Amino acid sequence: MAKPPVDLQQLTAEFGPHPQRVPPGGWQEESRNPAERLVKTHCCFCGQQCGIQLKVRGNSVIGFEPWEEFPFNEGKLCPKGVKRYLQSNHPDRLLDPLIRTSSGFRKAGWEEALDLTVRRLQEIQAKYGKDSVAVFGGASLITEKAYLMGKFARVALGTRHIDYNGRLCMVSAGVAYKLAFNVDRSPIPWSDIAQADVVFCIGANVGECAPITTDYIWRARDHGARLIVADPRFTPISRNADLYLPLRPGTDLVLLMGMLHVVLRDGLEDRDFIAAHTTGFDDVAESVKSYDLRSVAERTGVPPEAIERAARWFAQGPRSVALHARGLEHQSKGVENVLALINLTLATGKIGREGCGCAMITGQGNGQGGREHGQKCDQLPGARSIHDPVAREHVARVWGIQPEDLPQAGYSAQEIMNAIHDGEIKGLLSICFNPSVSLPQAEYTKEALNQLEFFGVIDFFLSETARHADVVLAGSLQEEEEGVTCSTEGRVLHIRKAVDPPANAWGDSRIICELARRLGKERYFPFQSTREIFDELREASRGGIADYYGITYERIDREMGVFWPCPSEDHPGTPRLMEGGVSMFPDGKCRFQVTEWRESGDPVAEDFPLYFTTGRVVSQYLSGTQTRRIGGLVDMYPEPRVEIHPRLAERHGIGEGDWVTITSRRADLTLRAMIVKTIRPDTVFVPYHWADEQSANKLTHRTLDPRSKIPEFKVSACRIRKAEQVPEWAITPDGGPR
Amino acid sequence: MFGYEFYVDPSRCIGCQACIKACEECETHRGVSMINFDYLDRPNSIASAAFVCFHCDDPTCAEVCPADAIKIGEDGVVQSALKPRCIACSNCVLACPFGIPKLVPEYEQMMKCDMCYDRTSAGKRPMCATVCPSQALAYVRPEEIARTRREKPVNDFRFGQQTVRTKVFMMAPAGLEEIVIDVVDYMWEGVSHGA
Numbered sequence: 013m014a015k016p017p018v019d020l021q022q023l024t025a026e027f028g029p030h031p032q033r034v035p036p037g038g039w040q041e042e043s044r045n046p047a048e049r050l051v052k053t054h055c056c057f058c059g060q061q062c063g064i065q066l067k068v069r070g071n072s073v074i075g076f077e078p079w080e081e082f083p084f085n086e087g088k089l090c091p092k093g094v095k096r097y098l099q100s101n102h103p104d105r106l107l108d109p110l111i112r113t114s115s116g117f118r119k120a121g122w123e124e125a126l127d128l129t130v131r132r133l134q135e136i137q138a139k140y141g142k143d144s145v146a147v148f149g150g151a152s153l154i155t156e157k158a159y160l161m162g163k164f165a166r167v168a169l170g171t172r173h174i175d176y177n178g179r180l181c182m183v184s185a186g187v188a189y190k191l192a193f194n195v196d197r198s199p200i201p202w203s204d205i206a207q208a209d210v211v212f213c214i215g216a217n218v219g220e221c222a223p224i225t226t227d228y229i230w231r232a233r234d235h236g237a238r239l240i241v242a243d244p245r246f247t248p249i250s251r252n253a254d255l256y257l258p259l260r261p262g263t264d265l266v267l268l269m270g271m272l273h274v275v276l277r278d279g280l281e282d283r284d285f286i287a288a289h290t291t292g293f294d295d296v297a298e299s300v301k302s303y304d305l306r307s308v309a310e311r312t313g314v315p316p317e318a319i320e321r322a323a324r325w326f327a328q329g330p331r332s333v334a335l336h337a338r339g340l341e342h343q344s345k346g347v348e349n350v351l352a353l354i355n356l357t358l359a360t361g362k363i364g365r366e367g368c369g370c371a372m373i374t375g376q377g378n379g380q381g382g383r384e385h386g387q388k389c390d391q392l393p394g395a396r397s398i399h400d401p402v403a404r405e406h407v408a409r410v411w412g413i414q415p416e417d418l419p420q421a422g423y424s425a426q427e428i429m430n431a432i433h434d435g436e437i438k439g440l441l442s443i444c445f446n447p448s449v450s451l452p453q454a455e456y457t458k459e460a461l462n463q464l465e466f467f468g469v470i471d472f473f474l475s476e477t478a479r480h481a482d483v484v485l486a487g488s489l490q491e492e493e494e495g496v497t498c499s500t501e502g503r504v505l506h507i508r509k510a511v512d513p514p515a516n517a518w519g520d521s522r523i524i525c526e527l528a529r530r531l532g533k534e535r536y537f538p539f540q541s542t543r544e545i546f547d548e549l550r551e552a553s554r555g556g557i558a559d560y561y562g563i564t565y566e567r568i569d570r571e572m573g574v575f576w577p578c579p580s581e582d583h584p585g586t587p588r589l590m591e592g593g594v595s596m597f598p599d600g601k602c603r604f605q606v607t608e609w610r611e612s613g614d615p616v617a618e619d620f621p622l623y624f625t626t627g628r629v630v631s632q633y634l635s636g637t638q639t640r641r642i643g644g645l646v647d648m649y650p651e652p653r654v655e656i657h658p659r660l661a662e663r664h665g666i667g668e669g670d671w672v673t674i675t676s677r678r679a680d681l682t683l684r685a686m687i688v689k690t691i692r693p694d695t696v697f698v699p700y701h702w703a704d705e706q707s708a709n710k711l712t713h714r715t716l717d718p719r720s721k722i723p724e725f726k727v728s729a730c731r732i733r734k735a736e737q738v739p740e741w742a743i744t745p746d747g748g749p750r
Numbered sequence: 751m752f753g754y755e756f757y758v759d760p761s762r763c764i765g766c767q768a769c770i771k772a773c774e775e776c777e778t779h780r781g782v783s784m785i786n787f788d789y790l791d792r793p794n795s796i797a798s799a800a801f802v803c804f805h806c807d808d809p810t811c812a813e814v815c816p817a818d819a820i821k822i823g824e825d826g827v828v829q830s831a832l833k834p835r836c837i838a839c840s841n842c843v844l845a846c847p848f849g850i851p852k853l854v855p856e857y858e859q860m861m862k863c864d865m866c867y868d869r870t871s872a873g874k875r876p877m878c879a880t881v882c883p884s885q886a887l888a889y890v891r892p893e894e895i896a897r898t899r900r901e902k903p904v905n906d907f908r909f910g911q912q913t914v915r916t917k918v919f920m921m922a923p924a925g926l927e928e929i930v931i932d933v934v935d936y937m938w939e940g941v942s943h944g945a
Contacts, residue, residue, distance in 0.1 A: 039781035075775060076768040078880045094771040212813070217945050219764035223883035226764050228882055248764035387878045644771055658793070660805050689794050 014467040016479040018116050026116070027474035028104035031634070033035075033643030036072050036101040037236040038726045040705045043074045050679075051510040052079055054492040054497060056152060057092040057633045059374030060498035064093055066491060066510045073100035073491060073510055074385070083572050084202065084499065090223035091631055095644045099489060100511065101137075104473050104641055106486035107515035117474075117484065121347050122518070129441070129483050130530040133169065134467035136439040146173035146428045146437045150444025151382035152183060152634075154495030155505050156545040158378065159393060159536075159552070160524050161443065162386025163331040165419075165706065167411055168528040169534050171438060172422035175389040177634075179425035181233045182379050183388075184346030185372035185718040191347075192354045192603050193589070194596040195557050196395060197380065197502040200333070200369035201587040206231040207367030210332040212240045214259060214337020214353065215264060215726070217601070219248030220339070220630040222500070231331075240322050242267060242314075243339060244625060245697060246690035251425045255322055258394065258692055261623040262612045262727035263312040264340050267319065268352035269607065274323035275359055281327070282361025289593035292604035299606045308740065310545075315691070331367030338375060342726040346717045348607040351593070358602050366595035374500035376634065379504035381498030384558040384576075385549055390421040393549060394556020400708040403556070410552045412536060424721035425715060426451060433460035441468045442526075443487065443520060448476040452723045453678050454714035470523055475637045476703040493519045495542045496568065502589070503573035506565050506586065554579070557596060566626050567591030567612070612727040613715020614677060618730035622660075622696040624676060627710045627726075630700035640701065652702050653686040656732070657693035661685060664734055671735035674712035675699070676728050683740040696732060700725070703739040751870050751898040754889055756879060757903055758801060759921035762886035763790065765798035766852070767861060767886055769878035776877050777868045782864040785878060786850060800886060802878060803850045803863035804907075805917035811842035811851050811862075819908070826917045827867055847909045865918075895919075904929055 016023060033041035047067035067075040076097050078087035101713040109125030110117040120128075137145055147165040149158060158176070182712045188195035191197065205211060205228040205431035218225045226249060233239060233252060242257035242264070250256050259267050275281055276297055286293050287637045287653040305316040311674025312319070326332050334357055350372075357363055357370040374380050385393040386407075393410075396403035408415040419428050423431055429451055431437040451457045461467065461480040478484050491510040513519055518526075521542050528537035539545050543565065554561040562578040562585075576583040605652050616623060631648035633639045640646060654672050666672055666685050673682045674696060683698060683706065691697055698708040707718040715724045757775035786801040809828045812820040819835035820842060822828050829843070831851075832935070838858040842851045851862045866876035879889035886888040889897070894902055906928040913928075922929060 025779075034781065044780065067853070078877075080875075080880065082765040087875075087880045088883045089768055090766050090770070090883050091768045094768055094775065162919070219766065219884070223768070224768050226762075226884040230762050234900060236900075246796055248766075248798075251764075251796050252761065630764075635863060644774070648767060678862075687793060690796050749759060 013205060014482060015462045016142040017114060018114050018633040020502035022116065023474070023479055030104055031643035032098045032102050035074055035087055035098065038075070038302060038468050045069060047074065050077055051508050053491065053508045054505050055089065055093040056377045057639070058222065059097055059376055059379040059500040060222055061377065061497055061505055062093055062224055062622040064089060064096070066097060071511045072513065073097045084501070084503070085224045088224050088715060091645060091648065092633055095642050096229065098642045098644070099638050100491065101514070102473070102641055105514060105517070106472055106474060106484060107517055109486055109516070110484040112482050120191065121318050122516070124485050125485055126526055126530055129468045130527060131487070132482065133439055133441065133468070134531070136465055137169070138437050142170045142644055143172055143422070144421070144437055145171050145439040145441070146432070147171065148425065148428070148440065148442035148445040148447070149174065149176035149382070149387035150180035151176055151379045152490070153213040153378060153444050154490065154493060154497055155378060155385055156495040156540070156542040156549065156600050157493070157520050157524070158382040158387045160521055160545055162393070163411060163536070164524050164528055167413060168533040169426060169515055169533045169624070169653045170419060172419035173389065173428055174387055174422060175425040175428055176382065176387045176464070177425065177450060178376060178379055178388070179721060180723065180725070181375045182372065182383055183462065184341035184717055184722045185336070185350050186383065186718040187347045188354060189372070191605050193350065194356070195589060197558070197576070198371040198382070198500060199363060199589040200371050201501045201503070202228050204367050204369055204588065205333050205335070208232050208237055208331050208333040209329050209367065210238050210240065212322070212332065212334045213249065214242040214334065214336050215341070216335050216337035216373050216625055217243065217245070217247040217339070218335070220371070221375065221628045223630060224542035225335070225373060238325055240325060244623070244695045245343050248730040254363050255318060255325070257318055257322060259316045260692065261625045261695055262343055264349045265312060265345055265352050265609055266311045266608060268349065268356055269300045269303040270305065270312070271323035272296070272318050272352070272356050272359055273303040273308070274305065274320050275327045275356070276300065278324065280324065281359045285361030285593060287358065290602045290604055290654055293359070296604040297605050299608070305639060326356065326362070329360070329362060329368070330690055332360065333360045333368060334362070334370040336370070337373040339556040339726055342722060342724060344613045344715045344724040345610050346574065346716050346722050347719045351605045352607045355604055355607070358604060361593070362364035362589045363602070365694070367474045378497040380389060380500060380502065381504065384498065385553060389424050394553035396556045406555065406570045409554055410548065418623060424716070426525055426716055426721060426723055429457055429460050430714070432464060435463065439466040440464055442477065443470040446475040446477045446635035446637050449701070449707060449709065451726060452709050452711045452714050454707045456714065463493070470520055471548055472517065472643065475635070475639055485523050487520040487523055488513045488517060490651040493542050496565070498547065499573070502575050504560065504568060505573050506568040537651060572737065594736035613724050614728045616729045620677060620731050622730050622732060624674060624711055624714065624730035625695055625697050626700040626730040627697065628697045628701065632699065634701070636701035636703070652683055652699050652706050654683045655686050655688055655691045655697040656689050658687050659688060659693040661687045664732060666734050671738055672732055673735045674711060674730050674732050676713070676730045678713065679710040681708070682735045683712050693727055696730065705739060751873060751875065753876070753891055755892055756865065756876070756918040757888045757890065757895055757921055758918060759886050759888070759901060760799035760883040761921070763798045763800055765796065765882050768883055772877040772881045776866055778864060780863055782786045782854060782861065784852070784861060788794045789790045799851070801848070802865065802876070802887065804874070804920060805849050805865065805916070805930045807915045810847060810914070814845040816841060817901055823867065824944055825867070825870070827865045828862070829864050831861050833857070833859050847912065849912060868912065900924060902926065
């Protein structure tokens with residue numbers, strides 16, 4: 013039973029999160045010494061993958077210097093990038109493997125920890141079958157590690173259940189783009205945003221979640237572009253929006269179908285493009301016929317004139333870019349939402365040329381690269397389908413196994429957690445994933461983790477999830493192993509190693525290879541370096557959609573990144589996909605897809621009359637495992653607050669800073685109010701980066717999109733009331749409120 | 751850096767505060783940010799603004815300093831108060847029309863933005879303007895600003911009767927020659943004193 017061994021306070025005291033505010037050695041002392049090396053690499057804290065130089069002395073990262081020559085961000089960084097160096101030399105850092113005892117965690121040697129992990133996994137598989145063990149990966153890992161995790165699960169453990177936390181991020185967009193274009197990548201390089209005449213952002217809080225993209229949008233505005241923002245909240249980029257569409261959470265599909273209705277009603281579609289480059293238009297045109305302005309306005313809460321204007325501006329461009337992120341995708345109809353946006357883009361012919369296109373904004377550090385090479389439950393390296401016999405044969409050959417020994421598709425991340433809860437999956441090995449914070453319905457996740465017969469974790473800090481572990485293998489930070497990531501643009505980048513893992517911590521790739529060796533699969537994992545893993549990955553991806561065969565570390569350095577597909581070393585790479593409107597399907601056509609409205613899995617009703625929605629703040633990254641340990645970032649936004657419109661606050665007698673209890677169909681959450689006119693009065697918002705009693709995901713629900721299996725984080729139902737008392741967690745030891 | 755100027759455009763600010771975090775990293779005042787940042791009216795708006803020192807040609811802070819502690823470098827940059835001279839009287843803090851100088855209690859010294867002279871003298875851009883994701887703070891060539899921006903750089907400010915010309919430019923809507931801030935415009939003078 014993988015229950016935390018001791019209470020939360022004791023674990024927090026020992027393992028944090030403790031906010032680190034000063035560089036190693038203090039502001040005035042050691043860190044003032046000049047750097048011995050400046051290591052050109054990339055920020056680990058989002059899919060933009062901004063170039064940054066880390067200042068290194070000895071085996072310590074002591075600061076940073078902007079990297080102005082790197083073309084994507086030209087030195088620009090958000091606060092997370094500026095402070096990211098403080099995760100190195102952190103007092104909470106795990107420096108040895110840990111084994112759980114009845115009184116906490118004790119340090120262990122590698123032999124003991126690795127042997128115990130392998131023995132328990134083998135015992136469980138012997139008793140319950142291969143698929144009783146699952147593997148969780150993460151999209152902040154370099155691509156070599158992501159590739160290794162997929163191979164480890166399927167070859168070393170022989171389980172079909174491997175999935176990753178990108179399931180909470182990019183999968184709705186991925187499914188939709190594959191259906192429409194046969195490729196899961198942003199079709200455009202970001203330079204196209206700055207060239208556009210119209211930029212349409214829907215469900216994308218660019219200023220806080222992808223801050224550097226702001227500059228591309230502002231540059232478009234500098235030459236006169238119009239900005240349209242659709243969001244239930246008036247996000248920072250909305251301040252310069254020419255048109256703001258304050259849509260009701262979960263009604264994106266209605267809005268987009270309504271916009272296409274206007275386009276077709278007014279004859280603004282691009283008939284030539286549709287005829288030359290697409291299939292399925294007529295069915296889609298038929299499907300939006302009933303989406304007249306009046307009904308769309310009523311359902312979305314957006315004025316009819318605004319919908320009409322947005323549709324006309326986007327269609328008339330002449331060059332238009334549509335950007336979307338989790339607001340559109342974190343829904344039980346996330347795939348439909350994205351397809352509807354793609355339909356609008358195709359109908360107006362806004363793809364395949366400069367300044368045009370639709371694009372997903374990737375959230376996680378390696379959100380793009382981490383999903384291309386085999387840690388998704390249904391995908392093999394090269395973004396190949398695990399169901400495709402030709403793909404299976406190719407990958408089996410590269411791996412030196414028989415195609416029939418390659419497991420079939422397994423469960424997605426939430427389905428794995430459900431299967432753990434149901435007792436079907438008994439053992440779990442997890443890296444770079446903190447589901448206690450990041451999966452919906454947090455209490456359910458904890459119940460599931462508690463039931464595991466064995467839980468092994470590879471991590472550099474003891475995350476809230478790792479508190480449940482039987483064994484914690486002290487792994488490595490991004491700056492401690494060399495490799496590649498792929499940015500939101502589809503640009504493959506070189507992550508340079510800045511320092512070695514400290515003390516007895518190991519590089520993650522070494523840990524995985526050691527586990528494989530102990531499982532008797534050494535010959536499939538002979539890697540002495542991540543470079544060797546990359547060389548195998550290139551071969552495994554060869555001929556696939558995400559073809560990396562022509563990419564080398566040296567080329568990336570010379571060319572400041574290489575865009576895939578890049579099938580040979582003399583191929584220039586592919587910054588803009590679908591040039592001229594030619595999709596990646598064999599027939600080159602883009603596919604219109606009919607979309608159909610479905611109610612949310614947690615609908616608003618009389619007893620739960622408000623929408624509850626979640627998202628990020630600029631100072632935190634995902635589950636906060638890293639950023640809640642960096643003082644300068646913690647200080648910017650120390651605890652989650654609930655955003656409430658004054659009209660709603662007044663109705664409940666809630667004032668600024670009052671404690672408010674939010675109740676969903678699953679749980680209560682009590683947080684302080686932040687009363688702002690920048691949110692719809694029928695919606696409350698809480699950022700999701702915090703754990704336990706501050707966790708927004710206590711309230712969210714486990715409904716998944718049937719195709720992408722993404723949870724519906726952006727739409728839940730709730731009610732609120734002024735809290736009767738200060739919550740227990742917020743009371744200091746001396747009895748007063750914090 | 752020769753040929754480069756500093757431009758502030760609050761309308762581009764997204765409130766991310768990368769400038770504050772980066773300013774703390776500067777060599778000359780490590781751990782202390784010299785950025786002036788505010789949400790204008792968060793309950794009603796998302797608008798935020800980040801400012802550096804405007805570096806006046808005739809800086810009011812230096813004029814009112816009783817200890818003659820505030821010096822202007824050859825490059826026109828107004829420095830923090832000289833530590834041996836500063837008496838921490840706060841005259842400069844009260845007098846600056848832009849509200850820039852800060853009295854740092856633990857150092858008993860007025861400190862302010864020095865436009866990263868450690869960086870600019872070594873051919874690097876100031877830290878805040880280098881990292882600013884939205885380029886609300888920008889350190890670029892004037893011809894670059896003229897080529898790319900619709901707004902117009904302004905560096906004449908009128909505060910009541912006082913006209914101030916600054917080294918740092920503020921981006922203003924095209925057509926505005928100077929930025930006029932006159933308290934009188936906002937006053938209600940209908941009742942006599944003492945009423």
